[in-house]
Amino acid sequence: TTAVVSALYFRGNQTMSLGYMESHIFGRVLKKSGFTKRLHKLKETLMFILLRIGRIFKYMCCEMEYIIDSFPVKACHNIRISRCKLFRDEKYRGYNASKREHFYGVKIQLVTTSDGIPVEMYLAQGAEHDSQILKRMYHDLPPESSLYGDSGYTNYEIEDSFREVEQVDLAISRKSNSKRKDT
Structure with missing residues (x-):
């Protein structure tokens, strides 16, 4: 409950959430370190629950248009890469073209509804190209739906595979010099 309150009302600040829960709901709460340890033990369970909620929402709303995009999550600044203890390999060094x-x-690939509600997520190494990640991702999109993406997902083999196998229209925003023109 405290983790959900933290995410919804305190922008993920667990210390403020623990203080709120102690003063308004519970008389005593765990200290921050104990709370963090318990939260890390629940990591797989929480991820399973969140993915199931996304899947249920996807089937309840019967959306037929989805958007895919990626964004980086920096582990450290470039000047501190040699001292980074979280990741130790060159495969985590990526490029953010928009900035x-x-x-x-790492990169997070996020599939959302047209209203911006996330339904699928995939975590990948920073150096991987978006189109290669799209090839590996498991998609559970309804047949006859459309998945819109930016020009980073341009890969004609994947587009053909989506149409034939999954019956999903992969609509990619084309560059001006692409072989298949944007319709």
Whole structure:
């Protein structure tokens, strides 16, 4: 409950959430370190619950249009890469084209409804290209739906595979010099 309150009302600040829960709901709560340890033990359970909620929402709303995009999560600044203890390999060094900067960390691929509600998520190494991640991702989109993406997902083999196998229209925003023109 405290983790959900933290995410909803305190922008993920667990200390403020623990203070609120102690003063308004419970008389005593765990200290921050004990709370963090318990939260880390629940990591797989929480991820399973969140993915199931996304799947249920996807089937209840019967959306037929989805959007995919990626964003980086930096582990550290470039100057501190040699001292980074979280990741230790070059495969985590990526490039963020929209900001024209390199980063060290992971990429999150997020599939949302047209209203912006997330339904699927995939975590990948920072150096991987978006189209290669799209090829590996498991998609559970309804047949006859459309998945819109930016030009980073341009890969004609994947588009053909989506149409034939999954019956999903992969609509990618094309660059001006692409072989298949944007309709």
